[in-house]
Amino acid sequence: MSRRLRFNIFRYNPQDPHSTPHTDVFVLEETDSMTLFIALTQIREEKDPSLQFDFCCRAGICGSCAMVINGRPGLACKTLTRDLPDEITLMPLPVFKLIGDLSVDTGTWFRATNEKIGSWIHTRKTLDPDAREERMDNALAEEIYELERCVECGCCVAACGTANMREDFLGAVTVNRIARFMLDPRDERADKDYFEVIGTDEGIFGCMGLLGCEDVCPKELPLQDQLGIIRRKMGWRAVKNLFGLK
Amino acid sequence: MDIEVTDILCIGAGLAGERVAVEAAAAGHQAICLSIVPPRRSHSSAAQGGMQASLGNSVMGEGDNPDVHFEDTVKGSDWGCDQEVARLFAETAPKAVREMAFWGIPWNRVVPGKSTYFKGGEKYEKVEAKEKEGLITARSFGGTAKWRTCYTSDGTGHTLLYTMDNKVVELGVKVHDRMEAVSLIHDGRTCMGVIARCLSTGRLKAYLAKATLIATGGYGRIYRETTNAVINEGGGAIIALDTGVVPIGNPEAIQFHPTGIVPTHILVTEGCRGDGGTLLDVNEHRFMNEYEPEKAELASRDVVSRWMTHHIRKGLGVKSDYGDHLWLDIRHLGEKHIKTKLREVDEICHNFLGIDPLTQLIPVRPAQHYTMAGVRTDKDGAAYGLTGLFCAGEAACWDLHGFNRLGGNSLAETVVAGRIVGKKIAEFVNGHDVQFDTGLIRANLKREQERMDRLAGCKDGQENVYEVRNAMQEELMERVGIFRDHDGLQKAVENLQGIYGRAQKVGLRSNGLGANPELSVALKINGMVRLALCVAYGALMRTESRGCHARLDYEARNDRDWLNRTLATWKEGDDLPTLNYEPASQVEELPPGSRGYGATQVISRDET
Ligand SMILES: Cc1cc2nc3c(=O)[nH]c(=O)nc-3n(C[C@H](O)[C@H](O)[C@H](O)COP(=O)(O)OP(=O)(O)OC[C@H]3O[C@@H](n4cnc5c(N)ncnc54)[C@H](O)[C@@H]3O)c2cc1C
Ligand code: SF4
Ligand code: SF4
Ligand code: FES
Numbered sequence: 001m002s003r004r005l006r007f008n009i010f011r012y013n014p015q016d017p018h019s020t021p022h023t024d025v026f027v028l029e030e031t032d033s034m035t036l037f038i039a040l041t042q043i044r045e046e047k048d049p050s051l052q053f054d055f056c057c058r059a060g061i062c063g064s065c066a067m068v069i070n071g072r073p074g075l076a077c078k079t080l081t082r083d084l085p086d087e088i089t090l091m092p093l094p095v096f097k098l099i100g101d102l103s104v105d106t107g108t109w110f111r112a113t114n115e116k117i118g119s120w121i122h123t124r125k126t127l128d129p130d131a132r133e134e135r136m137d138n139a140l141a142e143e144i145y146e147l148e149r150c151v152e153c154g155c156c157v158a159a160c161g162t163a164n165m166r167e168d169f170l171g172a173v174t175v176n177r178i179a180r181f182m183l184d185p186r187d188e189r190a191d192k193d194y195f196e197v198i199g200t201d202e203g204i205f206g207c208m209g210l211l212g213c214e215d216v217c218p219k220e221l222p223l224q225d226q227l228g229i230i231r232r233k234m235g236w237r238a239v240k241n242l243f244g245l246k
Numbered sequence: 247m248d249i250e251v252t253d254i255l256c257i258g259a260g261l262a263g264e265r266v267a268v269e270a271a272a273a274g275h276q277a278i279c280l281s282i283v284p285p286r287r288s289h290s291s292a293a294q295g296g297m298q299a300s301l302g303n304s305v306m307g308e309g310d311n312p313d314v315h316f317e318d319t320v321k322g323s324d325w326g327c328d329q330e331v332a333r334l335f336a337e338t339a340p341k342a343v344r345e346m347a348f349w350g351i352p353w354n355r356v357v358p359g360k361s362t363y364f365k366g367g368e369k370y371e372k373v374e375a376k377e378k379e380g381l382i383t384a385r386s387f388g389g390t391a392k393w394r395t396c397y398t399s400d401g402t403g404h405t406l407l408y409t410m411d412n413k414v415v416e417l418g419v420k421v422h423d424r425m426e427a428v429s430l431i432h433d434g435r436t437c438m439g440v441i442a443r444c445l446s447t448g449r450l451k452a453y454l455a456k457a458t459l460i461a462t463g464g465y466g467r468i469y470r471e472t473t474n475a476v477i478n479e480g481g482g483a484i485i486a487l488d489t490g491v492v493p494i495g496n497p498e499a500i501q502f503h504p505t506g507i508v509p510t511h512i513l514v515t516e517g518c519r520g521d522g523g524t525l526l527d528v529n530e531h532r533f534m535n536e537y538e539p540e541k542a543e544l545a546s547r548d549v550v551s552r553w554m555t556h557h558i559r560k561g562l563g564v565k566s567d568y569g570d571h572l573w574l575d576i577r578h579l580g581e582k583h584i585k586t587k588l589r590e591v592d593e594i595c596h597n598f599l600g601i602d603p604l605t606q607l608i609p610v611r612p613a614q615h616y617t618m619a620g621v622r623t624d625k626d627g628a629a630y631g632l633t634g635l636f637c638a639g640e641a642a643c644w645d646l647h648g649f650n651r652l653g654g655n656s657l658a659e660t661v662v663a664g665r666i667v668g669k670k671i672a673e674f675v676n677g678h679d680v681q682f683d684t685g686l687i688r689a690n691l692k693r694e695q696e697r698m699d700r701l702a703g704c705k706d707g708q709e710n711v712y713e714v715r716n717a718m719q720e721e722l723m724e725r726v727g728i729f730r731d732h733d734g735l736q737k738a739v740e741n742l743q744g745i746y747g748r749a750q751k752v753g754l755r756s757n758g759l760g761a762n763p764e765l766s767v768a769l770k771i772n773g774m775v776r777l778a779l780c781v782a783y784g785a786l787m788r789t790e791s792r793g794c795h796a797r798l799d800y801e802a803r804n805d806r807d808w809l810n811r812t813l814a815t816w817k818e819g820d821d822l823p824t825l826n827y828e829p830a831s832q833v834e835e836l837p838p839g840s841r842g843y844g845a846t847q848v849i850s851r852d853e854t
Contacts, residue, residue, distance in 0.1 A: 015447055015760025032567065033509065033598070045712040049764035050756035054283070056475045059512040060597055061404070061590065062287040078597040099424075099446050100761055107284030107423040111415065120412035121350040129341035133348075135380030136355050142586070144352035145398050148405055152286055186350060 008089040036076035052101035063151030073155040093158040147180035156213035172213035179226040199234040248451040255455035260288035262639025263461030265664020271417040273672035289475040293403025294515035296395035297657035299339035303381040306393035312336040324793035326648025364522020386520040387653040389546035395654040437635035464640040469614035470719035473513035484773030491631035493813035495622035495643030498784035502551040506613030509568035516653040519543040523576040527562040545843040548794040551612035573607035618647040627667030649793025702758030707751025735786035780814040802847035
């Protein structure tokens with residue numbers, strides 16, 4: 001016998017003058033291998049076509065569909081209903097600006113952050129595309145890839161106590177991004193350059209180390225390790241700065 | 247009136263759109279990209295396997311060069327491609343890969359010494375050269391003579407797109423995400439920009455540009471079963487076709503990928519087979535080696551998809567609630583390989599199927615995957631029909647792929663074409679001044695607003711947009727899929743014409759306010775059905791089999807009558823496209839011959 005699932009979904013359309021924040025309830029029969037993508041699409045197509053949410057790849061790859069699922073941020077498309085109780089409460093991610101219902105604006109947040117930390121390879125070299133590429137150790141390439149796997153879904157930010165309290169906190173995702181560039185020999189920035197962007201209360205020193213971020217990361221990135229490494233490096237840098245050392 | 251003016255407007259912020267914008271910005275022009283989703287969510291991020299470039303660093307790619315890559319590409323296309331473009335592409339791909347390395351891609355690198363690999367379930371050994379250590383390595387993909395597919399684990403599209411968007415951020419190129427183009431502004435000769443609808447507020451905005459680029463990717467979502475993202479609904483092709491003067495090239499050329507998982511059709515990469523995975527039937531018996539002794543699982547996609555469908559029709563598929571399927575077996579590749587090189591595959595199996603590919607078989611069946619079809623351009627990326635309009639990436643029919651794209655050639659196309667077309671657009675903008683006609687812009691905005699109001703007010707009827715869309719998807723899936731014939735196609739065309747009538751009577755059930763998702767689909771539904779009709783009608787008229795276009799009633803490739811490209815335009819008021827044809831290739835470096843895999847029946851040019 002299949003279950004009847006009860007969905008409590010946060011509703012609010014800021015573009016509709018008659019809309020106020022409230023919860024709508026929808027009931028669905030559970031089907032085999034049902035994901036929240038399948039369920040929400042069915043609700044939109046069969047019950048309420050105004051329901052807003054964001055899916056794109058529906059394969060857990062693109063990071064579009066983060067929302068708070070029974071109190072916990074996660075990717076809706078790769079959440080199977082069979083792993084949830086009969087009653088499922090869905091809320092939009094906090095911290096990010098609400099667009100409507102379950103849809104939030106992560107694009108603006110990530111673009112601004114990437115601008116702030118200079119999320120690209122900083123180099124003075126120029127490229128000769130006809131020359132052979134520079135060599136890199138494969139193990140190092142794989143290590144960089146490991147950190148590059150972040151999909152900017154925003155789950156770690158939404159789960160973070162500091163980010164929920166202070167708007168300018170860059171979050172574990174950004175620390176992880178910095179760690180990725182620090183590993184990469186193609187990026188010529190020195191520790192002190194990184195310190196300027198991340199060695200602050202908005203950055204690594206705002207983190208209270210409560211682990212909320214790593215628990216919810218759908219890509220299982222080693223966020224705690226990276227926070228630890230960067231905290232040590234930046235702590236050391238702060239001491240050096242105090243004594244005017246290079 | 248909300249209006250923004252720029253030099254270059256890229257509709258799309260996937261790899262192709264952003265690569266063009268980067269080139270334009272580097273040349274000192276102002277560029278804006280529009281996108282339905284934040285740029286890094288574009289479907290390019292979903293590409294797993296890799297991109298082709300003939301670096302020849304791996305021992306398995308020794309002796310590779312652009313000539314071999316060119317030849318593989320032309321054969322893969324079943325001689326449907328433009329050979330001048332294929333040549334340009336093969337020559338540029340190595341530069342593009344190195345450029346991406348310079349910008350930050352952590353490409354996998356050559357590890358010297360002995361290692362093992364699998365081919366068709368058998369274990370082999372290779373020895374990588376010491377002097378190649380640390381250079382960009384490659385893996386094997388279908389339809390290639392050499393290991394040529396450069397990769398980062400199985401997140402190649404992801405790393406490419408993140409690196410490209412980093413470049414976009416570095417250069418200060420603006421990306422207006424959640425901004426969907428709904429029509430082109432043009433006067434029948436010149437394109438002046440687009441009308442777009444903001445997907446946060448629902449409001450319309452006009453973008454005016456000296457040059458407009460369509461880089462909206464593929465449109466698999468006109469089919470029921472597709473590996474594509476849900477946003478791949480053909481926005482770019484629709485607004486081009488709407489002009490009445492810009493043609494879609496080879497609309498009937500639609501690729502099916504052998505390994506979509508059942509039931510969700512999420513792709514597991516060709517890298518699975520490239521790395522030695524095999525296909526098994528209901529008896530857990532390997533069969534591709536029987537149909538294709540030479541290439542087995544690694545024949546081109548069209549060929550493998552056809553044999554799989556054939557095998558299922560012989561009753562050798564595995565029965566399931568979601569229809570018959572076959573098995574993909576990667577168990578023998580081992581834990582280390584699967585957990586590193588095929589990690590996304592591992593995740594997909596666990597998350598969406600609840601199985602462990604280390605010990606269990608993966609249920610797969612061919613699913614729609616790629617549109618070789620697209621807005622027809624010349625080799626500079628300039629669209630036929632309107633000046634100031636360009637197109638690149640999967641949205642375009644440039645035409646590198648002809649009737650079948652090789653795995654790994656599409657990511658390569660986005661960055662190679664982006665580079666080439668970007669330069670050409672920058673040149674074009676330098677020598678080009680447009681007068682923006684304010685009356686025309688106002689009229690366009692008014693027309694789109696009225697269209698939205700009519701839908702919201704159910705002025706034309708109350709057809710349910712989702713039901714109409716589902717009917718269209720069903721029709722293409724059932725009759726315009728892997729195997730085609732006259733009767734089925736004829737019926738599909740007739741049914742789609744009926745569906746087109748319904749599409750014109752769509753009315754919203756919700757209020758249409760703000761970023762209303764029902765309105766987004768409703769604005770596209772007419773265009774989607776028109777596209778579907780182009781596919782079905784193009785397929786009906788092409789009485790031969792070539793690449794992915796397999797006619798049961800015309801099994802031979804017919805070079806005498808059909809070595810050409812379909813050009814479909816849509817005249818206002820019609821309920822069928824107008825089809826014209828042009829030669830497949832002006833330049834013929836490699837004359838039509840045998841592909842070396844697949845069925846071999848060919849009617850040659852001089853046969854009478
Ligand atoms: C699952 C999967 C795996 C793949 N794996 C490989 C592989 O391993 N190797 C390979 O070579 N190829 C692969 N491909 C193919 C390849 O990924 C795509 O062809 C390629 O990435 C397309 O890039 P693009 O820039 O043309 O389009 P996309 O990346 O799809 O970008 C399209 C852009 O257009 C925007 N857009 C669309 N419509 C509108 C509109 N109306 N208004 C404004 N913006 C709009 C979107 O928001 C997006 O930004 C794969 C494809 C799929 C589906
Ligand atoms: S460990 Fe730091 S970054 Fe992570 S959730 Fe806690 S405060 Fe936020
Ligand atoms: S670090 Fe993990 S949780 Fe945070 S944005 Fe990246 S993928 Fe999402
Ligand atoms: S839709 Fe892409 S991760 Fe969920």
